[in-house]
Amino acid sequence: MRKQTLTLLLTLSTLTVAAQGKDLEAIYQQIDEAIDHFPEYVARHEAQISDASRAYRLAHQPADQYAQAFKLYELYRAYKNDSALIYLDKAESAAAAMNRADLVGSCRAQKAFQCSTVGLYQEALTLLKTVDKSRLDSAGLTHYYRAQMHVYGELGYYTQISTMGEDYFRQQSAYRDSLYTLTSKDSKDYLMNRVMELKAQDRQQEARRLCDQWFSQVQPDTHDYAIACYYRYLVSEELDDTKYWLAQSALCDVRNAVMDQAALLALSELLNADGDLNRSYQYIRFTWECNNRFNTRMRSWQISPILTVIEANYQKAVERNTRVLTLSIVAVSALALLLLGVLFFLHRRNQQLGAARNALKQSNDELADANRQLSAQKEALSALNAQLSMVNGQLTESNRVKEEYIGRFMSLCAQYIDKLDNYRKMVNKKMKNKELDELFQLSKSTELKEKELEELYENFDTVFLHLFPNFIDDFNALLQPEIRIHPKQENRLTTDLRIFALIRLGFEDSSKIAEFLHYSVNTIYNYRARIKNGALGNREMFERQVKTL
Numbered sequence: 001m002r003k004q005t006l007t008l009l010l011t012l013s014t015l016t017v018a019a020q021g022k023d024l025e026a027i028y029q030q031i032d033e034a035i036d037h038f039p040e041y042v043a044r045h046e047a048q049i050s051d052a053s054r055a056y057r058l059a060h061q062p063a064d065q066y067a068q069a070f071k072l073y074e075l076y077r078a079y080k081n082d083s084a085l086i087y088l089d090k091a092e093s094a095a096a097a098m099n100r101a102d103l104v105g106s107c108r109a110q111k112a113f114q115c116s117t118v119g120l121y122q123e124a125l126t127l128l129k130t131v132d133k134s135r136l137d138s139a140g141l142t143h144y145y146r147a148q149m150h151v152y153g154e155l156g157y158y159t160q161i162s163t164m165g166e167d168y169f170r171q172q173s174a175y176r177d178s179l180y181t182l183t184s185k186d187s188k189d190y191l192m193n194r195v196m197e198l199k200a201q202d203r204q205q206e207a208r209r210l211c212d213q214w215f216s217q218v219q220p221d222t223h224d225y226a227i228a229c230y231y232r233y234l235v236s237e238e239l240d241d242t243k244y245w246l247a248q249s250a251l252c253d254v255r256n257a258v259m260d261q262a263a264l265l266a267l268s269e270l271l272n273a274d275g276d277l278n279r280s281y282q283y284i285r286f287t288w289e290c291n292n293r294f295n296t297r298m299r300s301w302q303i304s305p306i307l308t309v310i311e312a313n314y315q316k317a318v319e320r321n322t323r324v325l326t327l328s329i330v331a332v333s334a335l336a337l338l339l340l341g342v343l344f345f346l347h348r349r350n351q352q353l354g355a356a357r358n359a360l361k362q363s364n365d366e367l368a369d370a371n372r373q374l375s376a377q378k379e380a381l382s383a384l385n386a387q388l389s390m391v392n393g394q395l396t397e398s399n400r401v402k403e404e405y406i407g408r409f410m411s412l413c414a415q416y417i418d419k420l421d422n423y424r425k426m427v428n429k430k431m432k433n434k435e436l437d438e439l440f441q442l443s444k445s446t447e448l449k450e451k452e453l454e455e456l457y458e459n460f461d462t463v464f465l466h467l468f469p470n471f472i473d474d475f476n477a478l479l480q481p482e483i484r485i486h487p488k489q490e491n492r493l494t495t496d497l498r499i500f501a502l503i504r505l506g507f508e509d510s511s512k513i514a515e516f517l518h519y520s521v522n523t524i525y526n527y528r529a530r531i532k533n534g535a536l537g538n539r540e541m542f543e544r545q546v547k548t549l
Contacts, residue, residue, distance in 0.1 A: 024240065027247040028279060031264075034254040035286055045257035049075050056090075066094035066103065073110075078223065078258045081118050081295050085111060105131040106140035109147045116151035117260075118295075124151045142182050146189060149175035186217065188224065195231050207235040226252035230263050243270055250283075259294035261287045278437060329424060336420050453518060461493045464501050474549045475500060478542065483534030495519075499527050500546050508543075 034041075052075060056068035069091035076084035088111045095103035108127045115124040124147065131144055149172050156168030176193050183190045191214040198207035211232040218224040229249035236242040249263035268283035430439045465471065475497065476484040487494050493501060495517065502513050510524040517524070528543075535542040 024243055024247060027244070027251060031247060031251050031254060032279075032282075034251060035282070038254060038257070038286075041255055041257040045075070045079060049079075062094045062097035066091050066098065066100075069094055070107075077114065078260050078294075080259065080293060081114065084114055088114065101132065101135040102137045102140050105133070105136045106143050109136075109140065109143040113143070113147040113150055116147065116154050119154075121151055121155055138182055142179065142189065145175050145179040145182065149179060149193065188214075188217075188227075191217075192227070192231060195235060199235050204235050204237070208232070208237075211235065221252055221255060223252065223256045223258060226250075226256065226258065226263065233263070233266070239270075243267065246270070259290040261290045264290075329427065332420060332424055339420075457498065457517075458492070460498070460501075462491060464493070464505075465491055468501075468504065468549065471501065471504070471549055472497060475546065478536060478545055479531070480534045480536055483531070496527055496531055499524060500531065500543075503543055503546055504549060506547075 049072065052068060052072045056065065056072060059065045059068050069087045073084050073087040073091060076087060088107050092104055092107035092111075095107060108131050112124040112127040112131075115121070115127065128144070128148060128151070133141065133144060136144060152168045152172040152175065156165045156172060159165045159168065176197065179189060179193065185191075185194075191210060195207045195210050195214070198204070198210065211228065214228045214231070215225075218228050226249045229245045229252065233242055233245035233249065236245060246263050246267040250261070250267050252258075253261055253263055264283050265287045268280045268287060271280035271283065427439065430436070472485070472487070472493075476486075479485075485494055485496055487497065498517060499513055502516065507513050507516070510521050510528070514521045514524045532539040532542045537545070
């Protein structure tokens with residue numbers, strides 16, 4: 001007794017912690033993953049059915065046929081209603097062959113319960129009238145009273161005539177009392193029906209305590225656990241508590257390949273009311289597909305109006321997102337036109353630079369003629385000629401750098417236009433296919449930006465080292481040995497080297513360098529200060545020396 005009490009207290013403690021710290025989003029993600037793997041769960045259940053069907057075909061004795069047919073009924077009970085009824089018929093036939101009137105009556109009572117579960121109330125009552133109670137044992141009477149109680153409870157709930165409803169509920173109560181006489185207070189039948197009785201009497205707190213006792217008797221991640229969670233949802237206090245138990249029940253049902261998805265149906269309705277349209281639409285569509293496999297008209301009647309409302313809300317959201325995406329495409333198109341304008345401008349500038357280069361060459365030719373004419377004054381003008389030669393070399397180098405970078409920039413612009421067009425095609429395709437979740441996740445990701453930045457830096461490093469192949473060695477020669485920088489990758493610059501490479505190209509402003517490298521200005525300033533502190537010579541002259549490398 002003390003051990004049972006301790007087990008109950010531990011269970012209550014666990015449930016209390018779960019209720020306080022439940023993470024609904026985490027459970028929803030588990031349900032989403034379970035739905036993705038649902039074909040695997042169905043295949044596993046079908047394998048069990050296949051094994052049981054093989055055993056049934058090999059059974060030749062009525063007792064073996066009854067056992068295997070009843071096992072198949074248990075496998076089909078929440079999976080496919082028609083097949084469940086078929087194997088109950090086969091079990092009844094085998095029981096009749098054994099002259100077991102008690103088992104025949106038990107099978108009919110369970111068929112009545114299965115019929116009332118799917119809305120076949122008249123058929124259920126007709127079957128129950130054919131049951132001879134006097135021939136039933138305790139287990140058979142339990143099935144009989146449970147079926148009677150269930151069918152009258154369902155009739156009372158769905159009837160539109162109040163007087164008939166009161167009569168149905170009275171009969172339900174009478175059969176429930178009879179069921180209580182046959183079941184212990186720890187049994188599933190007692191707990192399930194007592195919880196609903198307490199709920200009807202508005203004794204919710206007692207009902208919740210009884211549910212907690214129920215949890216101590218079922219294994220997690222089983223169909224029985226899903227049923228316990230569903231009844232716990234029925235007596236919940238708060239909305240989050242309601243969603244939590246519904247989600248737990250739905251998760252177990254999906255993992256156990258249950259096709260009669262009552263919990264997921266109720267959860268999708270709550271999510272729709274909360275505005276979570278994508279997940280609500282996904283759950284209701286999944287519930288509808290499961291119902292089509294289970295084949296029950298009652299669940300179809302329940303799902304149809306909810307599905308209509310959720311689908312209407314989902315379509316409105318899709319239309320709203322479509323308008324946003326259309327505006328995004330227009331903006332991307334405008335950006336593409338702007339880039340074309342930039343390319344045209346750069347082309348014109350390149351033409352102007354070409355003309356300037358030709359003019360400069362012509363000037364150099366004229367200077368060469370002047371030098372030949374002033375050869376007599378060579379000694380007096382040697383210093384001036386040396387200076388002019390240095391300027392000419394700098395201009396030639398500047399032209400070479402500009403040509404290299406302009407050519408690479410125009411190539412990158414062309415590639416970027418192609419990427420924009422491919423991105424537009426991809427967005428258009430996903431919109432046509434209504435892959436809005438993938439499109440939404442794609443728009444949230446920064447992977448594209450990071451990839452493009454990495455490609456930009458790689459291009460910059462390649463071009464710069466092509467123009468200044470000895471830059472790294474010359475740069476390290478200006479630093480103390482412990483400060484020198486040795487890149488891990490060949491033909492790649494580190495962040496420190498890239499900063500001073502930009503300085504070598506004439507970018508002295510830290511804000512410009514920070515904008516190019518996507519760092520803060522303070523970060524660039526700290527990099528520059530740290531490297532200058534490690535200079536071999538005068539740190540104030542360090543950057544000037546870098547510009548001459």
